[in-house]
Amino acid sequence: SRVGFSAFIEYFVSSGINAEYGGMCCIAPVIAARIIPGVEVTVGSDVEGTEKWPYAGTAGAINAMGGKHVVTDVSQAHVDSNNKVVTTAAYMCETGLHEIHDGIGEMVSEVLKLAK
Secondary structure, three states, X not given: OOOHHHHHHHHHHHOOOOXXXXXXXXXXXXXXXXXXXXXXXXXXXXXXXXXXXXXXXXXHHHHHXXXXXXXXXXXXXXXXXXXXXXXXXXXXXXOXXXXXXXXXXXXXXXXXXXHX
C-alpha cells in the first residue's frame, strides 16, 4: 500500500473521477503531470535561483514525471487543448496579488471556454 502523495494519486485515479476538463494552479499542476502522460502544464518559470521564482525547480519535476512544462508569466494561463487542462503559476511566483489574480482569472476564463 502506498503512503503520502502516491496514495493520494492512487486514490484519485482509482476513484473513477471522470472530468472532461479542469483548471489547476500553484503546485497542483504537478498532480496533472503525475496522472496524465504528456500533459502540458505551467508553474511559471523553469529558471532556478531567482527571488521572483523560488520554486522553478518544480518544472524539472514535471518534465521528469512525463509532463511538459510550458514557461508562462504569472499573469498568464496555459491551455493544453488535447487534455483539456488549464494551468497557471499563481503562488509559485513571489509577486503582487494583482498579478496572481490575473493569472487565476485567465485560468477560470479558459476553463469556462472548455465547458461550452
